[in-house]
Amino acid sequence: MASLMLASFYLPTPAMALSATSTVDARIRLDWDVGTRFGRPVIQGYVYNDYLRAANNVQLLVETLDASGTVIARGVGFVRGLVHFNDRTYFEVPLKMPGASYRVSVTGFEWKDLGPGAGGGGM
Numbered sequence: 001m002a003s004l005m006l007a008s009f010y011l012p013t014p015a016m017a018l019s020a021t022s023t024v025d026a027r028i029r030l031d032w033d034v035g036t037r038f039g040r041p042v043i044q045g046y047v048y049n050d051y052l053r054a055a056n057n058v059q060l061l062v063e064t065l066d067a068s069g070t071v072i073a074r075g076v077g078f079v080r081g082l083v084h085f086n087d088r089t090y091f092e093v094p095l096k097m098p099g100a101s102y103r104v105s106v107t108g109f110e111w112k113d114l115g116p117g118a119g120g121g122g123m
Contacts, residue, residue, distance in 0.1 A: 027051035028058075028083075032104050034095075041095040043104055046088040047079050055083040056112040060091060064099035073097050082112060 032045025043062045049055045058079035063071045077093030095102075 028055060028106055028109065030060075030104055030106065031088075032091075034102065035092075037092060037094070041098050043075075043077075043093045043095065043102060044091070045104075046090055047083050047106070048088045049083040049085055051111070052085050054085055054112045054114055056110045058083055058089075058091075058109040059107045060093055061103075061105050061107045062093045062095065063103040063105075064095060064097055065101045065103060067100040069101070071103075072099060076107075083109075084114075 027050045029048045029050070030045060031048065032043055035042055035044045037044075047055070047058050047060075060077040060079065062075040062077060064073040064075075066072050073096040075093050075096055077091055079089050079091045081089060083089040093104075
């Protein structure tokens with residue numbers, strides 16, 4: 001299983017979307033922001049796959065930080081289904097509590113070979 005971490009980001013406003021390319025595997029990247037679902041805060045966004053194989057079992061870690069940068073809560077999320085090559089898949093991770101900033105990272109995934117003719121996604 002491949003493992004990678006993304007840089008931390010500090011969210012000045014809930015409306016600002018953030019993105020990054022992984023320093024470990026630049027073929028998997030995130031684009032996310034803070035939103036609400038049923039009145040509760042969530043991290044929502046997309047996992048992008050820029051590789052020629054599908055990514056499977058993508059696992060996310062969301063850390064809520066206080067104003068000093070200390071982690072005050074953690075949440076784990078999973079991306080449902082495959083992230084097909086050259087495509088993206090939506091995710092949401094509920095927050096246990098709001099914070100001054102957030103750090104979102106991919107903690108694991110597997111490359112999956114779909115075989116010939118399986119096709120890929122498009123945007």
